[in-house]
Amino acid sequence: MNEQTTSVVVVGAGPVGCTLALELARHGVHCTVVERTTESTPHPKMDFLNARSMELLRRLGVSDAIREEGVGAQHPFDFHWIDRLGTPPITVWRYPSVSGMRERYREHNDGSAPWEPYQRLQGSLLERLLRERVRALPEAEVHEGTRVTSLTQDADGVELRLVDEQGRSRSVRASYVVGCDGAGSVVRRSIGIDSPSIAPPAPQRDVYFRSADPRLREHGRFFLGIAGRGLVLVSRDERDTWTASLPRTTDAHDDTDPVDDIRSRVGVDLRIDEVINVVDWEGTLAVAERYRSGRVFLAGDAAHQFFPTGGHGANTGIADAVDLGWKLAAVIRGWGGPRLLDSYEPERRPVAVFNREMSANLLDVWRRYFTLFGSGVSSAHLAGYLEQQSFQIDNVGIHFGYRYADSPVVHADDGTPPRWTWRGIVPTTWPGCRAPSVRLADGTELFDLLSTGYTLVDFTEEGAGKPLVDDATRAGIPMVHLPCADDHARTVWERDLVLVRPDQHVAWRASGAPDDWDAVLRRVTGRHR
Structure with a gap:
């Protein structure tokens, strides 16, 4: 061996x-x-x-x-809540395409927009x-x-x-x-x-298939189609490839045909051209x-x-x-x-x-919809409920708002931390947060200038960060000095000196050199006690 x-x-x-x-x-x-x-x-x-x-x-x-x-940038990220294929959806949750998001981001250069849009x-x-x-x-x-x-x-x-x-x-x-x-x-x-899971395992089945049935697109394109009879359709490539996700029985002798199950749940005799794969799995929240x-x-x-x-x-x-x-x-x-x-x-x-809790939160909307639909609640009533829940997918704050403020390798600020919002990015260099993405006056993205290691972004006229970076380099710490004479970026970044980690999160900030820079370096590199 x-x-x-x-x-x-x-x-x-x-x-x-x-x-x-x-x-x-x-x-x-x-x-x-x-x-x-x-x-x-x-x-x-x-x-x-x-x-x-x-x-x-x-x-x-x-x-x-x-x-x-x-998936092409022109395709939206819409959710269709449906009774049966071929009939108008009960309601639609609309979310812009990648192209639409890029247009939206171009209008905002205040740190509230991502550096990159999402991608399907x-x-x-x-x-x-x-x-x-x-x-x-x-x-x-x-x-x-x-x-x-x-x-x-x-x-x-x-x-x-x-x-x-x-x-x-x-x-x-x-x-x-x-x-x-x-x-x-x-x-x-x-x-x-x-x-440990906070809920019992939920047996699920995914059927990966191809279908060009026109009823799939009769009322517009969708990323997800949530059918009231207990099925979620996922458009995989905006062409003819789909996944149907549905609950399955735990009965080892269950011989339900997955295609028949799909047709029953979408309410029509859906034409399925090819079943590519069937995968059974258990949903957990752990x-x-x-x-x-x-x-x-x-x-x-x-x-x-x-x-x-x-x-x-x-x-x-x-x-x-x-x-x-x-x-x-x-x-x-x-x-x-x-x-x-x-x-x-x-x-x-x-x-x-x-x-995990946010996943459970949206899963509860799914489950309530299936329950209410199965109990005969009217389409108008369902639409009203679902429209109130449409905020669930406009959730960029979940993706960007997490903070490492209590981390042992972040040099914390005194005072009150900035607010958090569900629907947006709160631009801040509060230590532990992701630094704000801004375009400089010449069109350069500030994030594109950040180094592989630490970057000390320096908005001072006199280059106050240069001796600090020299000290870090002598100590063997990979750190780059990034002077930035951009007044708008300085406003968004809130401080004259901002130390950014390799993962774009802020490790330390100040409006001048600290009294004990060595202590800052020991903390952010994990060499403190």
């Missing part, structure tokens, strides 16, 4: 594991990626990258490729694209068709036993391991962390009790599991991967201290709990 050593083993090559590998490579850290499959999944799974995920993925150089693979994309295509990028990385060694069969750790590292499809085994010694291996995570079980055990960490579905409602699952996981990735790189490269890794759980777990 051969043994190899590596800095980080990433278990799982789905979107979260691949994002983590790309983030580590961005900071010059090698990793080993272990994936039990040899090809990306054929089932589309997730289908929505929110605007914050697109910002994070733009940093990794993959946003353009994602948009090329995804089948999860299977995202996984394939990211896995191809990781395979090409000189900093990543990818072992596909390989399972983790055991994992043990000591004070100095983690030992993994791997077995490939031919039954050959090898041992890998890593400084750190990250489980990105899904809801049934082998890594999570190996380190004895529970992930967050792991801990995100770390020693040198082993959890991210993505290994750390949290949500219903698809709200599209929070993969998006939460992508932000997990970025947060943990730059921190692992900092520690491995020697400039980050132990508190940096300690900060991963207190930063990311509260976000997962919040998103």
Whole structure:
């Protein structure tokens, strides 16, 4: 049995594991990626990258490729609540297309708009694209068709036993391991962390199919069609590819034909040209009790599991991967201290709990609709209720409003934090928040000027931040001095000096040099006690 050593083993090559590998490579850290499959999944799974995920993925150089693979920018993000196909919807929740969002963002340069709009994309295509990028990385060694069969750790590292499809085994010694291996995570079980659900598991069935039946488009295009008889239709590519998601029985002898089930629930004899795949799964609302055990960490579905409602699952996981990735790189490269890794759980777990509750919140709207429809409540009554709930999808505040203000590696401000809103981004450089995205007078996006490491954005005329950055550089901390003589940006960014982390969150701010800059550096790099 051969043994190899590596800095980080990433278990799982789905979107979260691949994002983590790309983030580590961005900071010059090698990793080993272990994936039990040899090809990306054929089932589309997730289908929505929110605007914050697109910002994070733009940093990794993959946003353009994602948009090329995804649904065209002209298509809206509408939800149709329907009785039966071919009849007018009971009501419609309208949300602009990517093109529409870009137009809206052009009108606002006050920090209240994202750097990137959202993107619709089948999860299977995202996984394939990211896995191809990781395979090409000189900093990543990818072992596909390989399972983790055991994992043990000591004070100095983690030992993994791997077995490939031919039954050959090898041992890998890593400084750190990250489980990105899904809801049934082998890594999570190996380190004895529970992930309790707040609700009983809900058996579900997804039917992935092709259909050109004109009744699917008779009353306009939709991203989701929610049928009152208990089915959700997802338009995967705005052409002829769909997923029908519906509840299933737990009866092991149930032989219900999935096509007949779909037709019954949409109320018409829908023409289905091809059934591509049928997948049974269990919906849960769970967050792991801990995100770390020693040198082993959890991210993505290994750390949290949500219903698809709200599209929070993969998006939460992508932000997990970025947060943990730059921190692992900092520690491995020697400039980050132990508190940096300690900060991963207190930063990311509260976000997962919040998103779990928001997923449950929207799921309750689904369930009430099915119940009310099945009880004979009138269409007018249903429409009135649903129109009151339409705010659910205009929720950019959920995607951008999370704050790491209580993080052990954020230098907190005194005073009252800014408000949070559901429907919008509150532009602020309050420490722990994502910095505001603004265009400079010459049209440059300020975010495009941020460095791979820390960036000290300096709005002072005299360049007061330059000696501070020189001190950080002498201490081995990767930090770039970014002078910015833009009065509008200074107004939006609120302070003369703003220190931005690799993940675009604010670590510290002030209107002048601090009395103890060394203390600030120790805190934001996790080297304080």
